[in-house]
Amino acid sequence: MQKTKRLLAIEKIVEAEKISSQEALLKKLKGKGIKCTQATLSRNLRQLGISRVPDGSGNYRYAFAGKKVVASEIRPVMNIVSVIREIVEAKGLMVIKTIPGNANATAYFIDTAGRYEIAGTIAGDDTILIIPRNGITLAQVHSCLEIILPGLHSLIKGEDTDKAKKGRNSLNKSIIKQK
Amino acid sequence: MQKTKRLLAIEKIVEAEKISSQEALLKKLKGKGIKCTQATLSRNLRQLGISRVPDGSGNYRYAFAGKKVVASEIRPVMNIVSVIREIVEAKGLMVIKTIPGNANATAYFIDTAGRYEIAGTIAGDDTILIIPRNGITLAQVHSCLEIILPGLHSLIKGEDTDKAKKGRNSLNKSIIKQK
DNA sequence: AAAATAAATGAATATATATGCAAAAAACAA
DNA sequence: TTGTTTTTTGCATATATATTCATTTATTTT
Numbered sequence A, B: 001m002q003k004t005k006r007l008l009a010i011e012k013i014v015e016a017e018k019i020s021s022q023e024a025l026l027k028k029l030k031g032k033g034i035k036c037t038q039a040t041l042s043r044n045l046r047q048l049g050i051s052r053v054p055d056g057s058g059n060y061r062y063a064f065a066g067k068k069v070v071a072s073e074i075r076p077v078m079n080i081v082s083v084i085r086e087i088v089e090a091k092g093l094m095v096i097k098t099i100p101g102n103a104n105a106t107a108y109f110i111d112t113a114g115r116y117e118i119a120g121t122i123a124g125d126d127t128i129l130i131i132p133r134n135g136i137t138l139a140q141v142h143s144c145l146e147i148i149l150p151g152l153h154s155l156i157k158g159e160d161t162d163k164a165k166k167g168r169n170s171l172n173k174s175i176i177k178q179k
Numbered sequence C: 001a002a003a004a005t006a007a008a009t010g011a012a013t014a015t016a017t018a019t020g021c022a023a024a025a026a027a028c029a030a
Numbered sequence D: 001t002t003g004t005t006t007t008t009t010g011c012a013t014a015t016a017t018a019t020t021c022a023t024t025t026a027t028t029t030t
Helices: A002-016 A022-031 A038-048 A067-073 A103-112 A138-148 A152-170 B002-016 B022-031 B038-048 B103-112 B138-148 B161-166
Strands: A050-054 A060-064 A084-090 A093-098 A118-123 A127-132 B050-054 B060-064 B084-090 B093-098 B118-123 B127-132
Touching: A002 A022, A002 A038, A002 A050, A002 A060, A022 A038, A038 A050, A038 B050, A050 B038, A093 A103, A103 A118, A103 A127, A103 A138, A118 B084, A118 B093, A118 B127, A127 A138, B002 B022, B002 B038, B002 B050, B002 B060, B022 B038, B038 B050, B093 B103, B093 B138, B103 B118, B103 B127, B127 B138
Parallel strands: none
Antiparallel strands: A050 A060, A050 B050, A084 A093, A093 A127, A118 A127, B050 B060, B084 B093, B093 B127, B118 B127
16 A cells, blocks of 8 residues: 555654655655655645644754654653563464563553554553554564564564464464453 | 733643634734734744644644643543544454543443444553454444444544544444344 | 844745645445 | 445645745844
8 A cells, every 4th residue: 555655654754854844755755766745745744643843943844743752751661672571473463472460561652652553552461462553564563663662573583483473373362352 | 022921822822722823823812912913923933832733633733842732631431432532443453542541441331332243342451442243344333333422433533534524424324233 | 322233023925734626546345 | 347435646726834024123332
């Protein structure tokens, strides 16, 4: 899907560079082989919650309104990565196991990062379900998590990649309990 | 000096009300006996770090850039719909975000409505996952939720905010008929 | 106090952004 | 498949915002 790709690219560019107009962003996108018109960009930015804000030095730049900033404030965590035990992928979803009692805090951290790729998370005591947005692959979720929680990949590396593939069938046992 | 007074007034108005354009703000100011032109307002807003940001429901409002729009506390629920923040559809599932601590109560409410369309729900602290029965589309779940929780559809954020703006007049088409 | 300098403002306008509408593309249904 | 509906998009344009320039108002200097 072209739109999803564009939304992700917009997010990335806006986070990385100081963009001061939609026209400028348009060019950056074109540089990455993504093209659309200013009209579409305007719509996409609204959808992403990105807007043109004063940058404090008399100019303007595009930035996420609010939530991204908040995430960094909520950082009193020692090292979240260290409580993660295992990652399993299945049915287009991702399941993260933590040491007992840490699922909520971890999920909250992921939530507040406000990544577009992630539609939402649900946490029990030691398990988190990550639901990717439509059009987002698990690989994309992976790299997005790596951004939020640097070192995640390496920590899990040993068993995870293979295990994730193997373990597909064991997915449901943990979290999906019906009321 | 006139300027200081105006800056303070602007701050106050922007925090208290949903202002969607400088022209609108201009009128509010005039109502308070403060008058200036849009040009001056533009300069003042930049100075204050206030900008026009997407409000999450397809419109725009002026707000301090980066400042968190604090959601209300966990409140005893009179109206369940009021604790719902956002609805996102993904992977054939539906994710409902509530204000913290309210997911369980809301999920319970949905469960006990006993709709056929919904196979089950899982709730964390502020997120609910709704699992539709096999063969049920998200549109059908939507319609069904709208019945359980009237007024819900206006909160739908999902893939496109334009949708929320226009409203779904086709909502009821897809409702499963029960006897 | 007058002269000099800086800051603030409005009018007009340039720039930038949002949106109505028709067409194209994509998703769905039959 | 083919027809039907929904979603996405570009174009043209309306709307909204920023800025230039000339003028006024405040502040500082002598």
